[in-house]
Every structure is written in C-alpha cells, then in structure tokens.
C-alpha cells in the first residue's frame with residue numbers, strides 16, 4: 001500500500017481514510033461495502049444480499065455442489081458436497097453465507113442418514129444368527145434391511161430438525177440471528193455430512209462421526225448466521241452433548257434390561 005502524502009496537517013490522511021475504496025470489479029466506481037465472504041470492496045451494481053451483509057459476484061455464485069446438481073448429477077454432487085464439508089471445511093461452510101433453500105438441505109440430510117445406516121442394516125439383516133429365533137428367508141432379510149435404512153434416515157432428519165430448533169433457540173437467547181431458523185436448519189443439515197462415516201460401523205464406536213459432525217456444525221452455524229465462533233460453539237455443543245448423554249442413558253438402560 002502506498003504511503004499517504006504528508007505535510008497537510010493530517011488532512012489528506014483523514015480524507016484518504018474516509019473515502020470509500022473503488023469497487024474491485026469496477027475501477028473508478030466507489031464501493032458501498034465489503035463482501036462478507038472475501039472482504040473485497042463492492043459497488044452497488046455488484047453487491048447482492050447475503051446473511052448479515054453484502055456478497056460480491058464471485059462469492060454469490062460459489063454454490064454448494066448439492067444445490068447445483070443439475071450438471072453433475074445427484075451422485076457426484078452428493079459425493080463432492082460430503083468431500084468438501086469434511087476436508088475443505090473452512091471454504092465449504094463459507095458458502096452458507098449465501099441464503100438458500102431448506103428443501104435440498106433436508107434431502108441431503110436424508111441421504112447422509114440413509115448411507116450412514118446402510119452397512120448396519122445389511123449386517124443386521126444378513127448377520128442375524130439363525131439359531132434361537134425363526135430363520136428368515138432372503139426377501140424377509142432384504143425387507144428388514146430396507147426398513148432399518150428407511151427408519152434410520154427419517155429419524156435422522158427428524159433429529160437434525162430437533163437439533164436445529166434447540167441450536168436456534170440458544171442462538172436467539174445469546175443474541176441476533178440474521179439468517180433466521182431456516183439458515184440454522186441448513187447449517188445443521190450440511191454440518192451433519194460426517195454422518196456418512198457411520199457406514200464404516202467401526203468409526204461410530206469411537207464417536208468419530210459424531211465429533212466431526214459437531215465441529216462441522218459449529219463452523220456451519222458460525223457462517224450461516226454470521227455469529228462468533230464462541231456463540232456458535234455454545235449453541236451447537238450444549239444440545240449435542242445433552243443428546244449424547246440421553247442416548248447413553250437409554251442404551252445403558254436397554255443393556256440392563258437385556259442382561260436382567
């Protein structure tokens with residue numbers, strides 16, 4: 001950056017700091033604000049509305065692959081979205097600064113939970129010991145697996161919506177929520193992407209998908225609502241930990257029933 005000229009009793013410096021910088025895309029046109037995504041100065045013509053501030057054209061067109069799946073097809077778009085959420089967390093969740101629809105986010109959550117339950121359902125259906133209980137035919141086992149996957153997916157989406165309600169209530173209790181409930185729900189749905197790792201069956205026993213999803217959801221809420229990391233972390237972790245404790249208590253009680 002060039003040194004401002006000196007020798008005018010500080011007048012030039014103060015004028016230079018008051019004048020708006022030029023728009024990054026339109027040299028010579030003064031900017032009206034900075035992009036919430038990348039911080040570049042934008043003019044009236046370039047800026048579009050984002051959550052809690054304006055977005056430049058580049059950030060406004062940087063979309064979540066799942067919501068832009070016309071070209072790539074649903075499988076590819078799903079894989080790219082999961083990959084970006086898990087491994088390019090910072091950049092991926094910045095895309096939630098752009099307001100978007102709730103419906104594709106719910107569909108994404110359903111797909112994540114279906115996939116997460118798939119291996120477990122197959123093990124349940126085809127790994128059942130034949131002794132003791134009635135032996136099942138192959139169609140019955142396939143039907144059983146489909147029921148487990150279907151129910152697991154629906155319960156998963158219901159869980160995400162419940163978590164979104166709790167997170168949003170806490171966020172509102174702690175301050176402003178410029179994105180509204182829909183933005184929080186989108187953040188929870190996309191933040192749950194590591195749930196696909198439940199399909200590995202081994203990782204969930206070490207709570208790895210759950211912990212990873214919690215980290216992603218904090219990042220997602222932070223971006224979707226434009227709130228501080230601390231507020232997002234409080235709003236996400238309190239209900240997440242409460243849900244985990246309840247699950248443990250229920251699992252323990254069920255084990256006790258089985259043992260007794």
Ligand SMILES: [Zn+2]
Nearest residue numbers: 035038056059
């Ligand atoms: Zn930008």
Ligand SMILES: [Zn+2]
Nearest residue numbers: 023026043046
């Ligand atoms: Zn411009």
